[in-house]
Amino acid sequence: MVIIEFMGPINREPIELDISTVKELSDFIMKDDTLSTWADSLAVGVNDEIVTDINFKLKDGDRVTLLPPVCGG
C-alpha cells in the first residue's frame, strides 16, 4: 500500500491506496470531485522528493505528498 498525504488547504486526512505508479494516483484523483479540482496545480513528492514523471513507479510503503500552490513569506 502507498500512503497519500494532502498538504495545506486540501485539508484531508491521509489515505492508503493500492497503486504502483503516479499515473494510477492521477486516475484516482480525477475520479474524486473535490480532488480533481486541485489536480492541475499539484506537485507530487514521493518520500519527500518531488517527482516529474507520471510513470514514476511506487512501491509498497512509499509516502506520496500532494502539494498545492504555495505562498510563503
Place this chain on the structure above:
Amino acid sequence: MELYSGGLNVPKITAKWYEEIKSLNYGAFITFVGTIRDENGIEALSFDIYEPILKKWFESWQTKARQRGAIVKMAHSIGDVKIDESSYISAVISPKRRVALELIDEFVEDFKANAPIWKYDVIEGKRVYAKDRSTPMSGAGILMGEKND
C-alpha cells in the same frame, strides 16, 4: 533554517545571525524582512509548512550559496501572524556585496515560488486560503500527464 510559532522576533534573530558571522571575514550581510500589512480587511495571516521538503529546499540553497562563497539563512512563522509582525526573514552573507545582492533576489524569489508553505488570510477568525496569491510549485501538473520541470 528556523521555524517559530507565531510572529518572528526580528531584532533577536537578525542580531543572532550577525553575531554568528561578524568575525568570519564576510564583507556583506543582507537581510530581507517580510512584514504583515494591513490590507483586504485581514486580522492576520496564517501559515502551514511541510517541513521535510522545506528543509531539502533550504539545503539545496545552502549548497548553491556555498559554491559562490556565501551563506544563506532563513526564519519563518508557523500559524497566525498579526498585522505589523514579521513572518519571514532571509539573509545572505558573502565576502563581497555583488554576490549577496544577486543571491538575496534569487533566494527570496525562489522561496516565494517553491518553498512548501501555504498562506491563509485570517478574516473574522477564519482561515481563508490565499489561492489567488499562490503559485504552483516546480513540477506541478504532473498528474495531468505533463512533464514539467
